[in-house]
Amino acid sequence: MALQLAVSSVILALRPSPDDDGDDGGGVLGLWIPLVRRIREPYEGRWALPGGPLGEGCGLEQAARNALTTSTGLDPAYLEQLYAFGGLDRSRDRENEGPDPDRVVSIVYWALVRAEEDQAAVRAHNVEWFPVDALPDLAFDHIQVIDYALARLRAKILYSPIAHAFLPTEFTLAELRAVHEAVLGRELDPANFRRQTLASGGVEPTGRRLEGTNHRPPSLYRYRAESVATSPTPPPRSAS
Amino acid sequence: MALQLAVSSVILALRPSPDDDGDDGGGVLGLWIPLVRRIREPYEGRWALPGGPLGEGCGLEQAARNALTTSTGLDPAYLEQLYAFGGLDRSRDRENEGPDPDRVVSIVYWALVRAEEDQAAVRAHNVEWFPVDALPDLAFDHIQVIDYALARLRAKILYSPIAHAFLPTEFTLAELRAVHEAVLGRELDPANFRRQTLASGGVEPTGRRLEGTNHRPPSLYRYRAESVATSPTPPPRSAS
């Protein structure tokens, strides 16, 4: 009956797709999400977004970072508030009707993380990664929350240098294009992508080249300092 | 020390600007916001966004509607969640440092209302309307919240039929253009605005004309049913 406030996160990483038949090195990239298995009613045993109650000692964004670290062991390269949910039918398993639960308001963040090699090592208990196009049955309406986060990502990559969050500091335009293609789910013309990206001014050549390919070595680029951002557009600091 | 959850709203209406020297009928339109004077510390006596604690019996959006009705007596023609604020320095008057206050998380909505004639009659106690370009000193960092809402409105009017919220069911293209000009703060080419608006398909002619002008009577238009929306893009219903 007391008011509860929870924070959860849609965490997105890029990894080779599971349907990658070919055993060649690269493979097609796809989006993956870590989910946690619920150990309490409602929806016990179902997969859900990682999160938890808002701690006493931290703000909303910090709480989202904590959930993120717990489930992935990584720092988010990008973190933005998605939406605050607070309907009255909340926290209620609509399949198993029970007594009226506590009122829960939850604030959802979405995050982008760079897929590190040691990520599998930090795989926490009860946490598993799923490709976004092969998600299991989810608790609550988390599937809609994920869809909303994906829509936001796909919209934002068109006008924001957000792909930076998936890449190392130096990268080739082909790698950058692969990120865009994975997020948008369609192929892009390499020539036009190059022109638009360079014309936008968000990226600049480092002067180095990537050696070791079996073809012409591509130039390496980095994001210009002004264009990167861990925080999103312009949400103010606080309010009441 | 207990967790408090509050909901407040940036309510925007379109009215003739105060700097309208000429006494002609029309006048230049501008955005206005209702503010309430605080009757408690912190920031007692300062103007603030209307709002209040989240009631037991209603969801977040309903709570925003309630605050809106209290301060304007109007129904919102458009209502969308803006942001959830929950920093640790919240609810603290930074000029008069006091003892640690309760932890307050507040969820802010933004709303568009049609300016009705009887709106002045419903002017509630402690509520006053201000033009957005002549706001008084505000409590907390509400000025930044308002700036954020304005940025969202200006961005959204470019790709969304949101101007509908400021207009009656039938309107001329000049009236629609005046709404866009007031929101964007610059003049628009009537010819190009007409072509773009009609080509977008969001609007259709009613067949009627507006009589009584002292020039050629303009056609009346209405928004097509599919393009209007009281709710925003696509936020899901609930979550945990």
Place this chain on the structure above:
DNA sequence: TCAAAAGTGTTTGAACTACACCCATGC
């Protein structure tokens, strides 16, 4: 007849698409 706004047409330039083509490297 004139002022004023409605409404139409036309030119220009920017930006994107599609696709042809050359370049540089490993094999």
Place this chain on the structure above:
DNA sequence: GCATGGGTGTAGTTCAAACACTTTTGA
């Protein structure tokens, strides 16, 4: 050489800005 992706050039299209121009009403 030749396959492969890096990188450039270019014609066609779409779209919006700018602005000249015609139309229709009230006064």
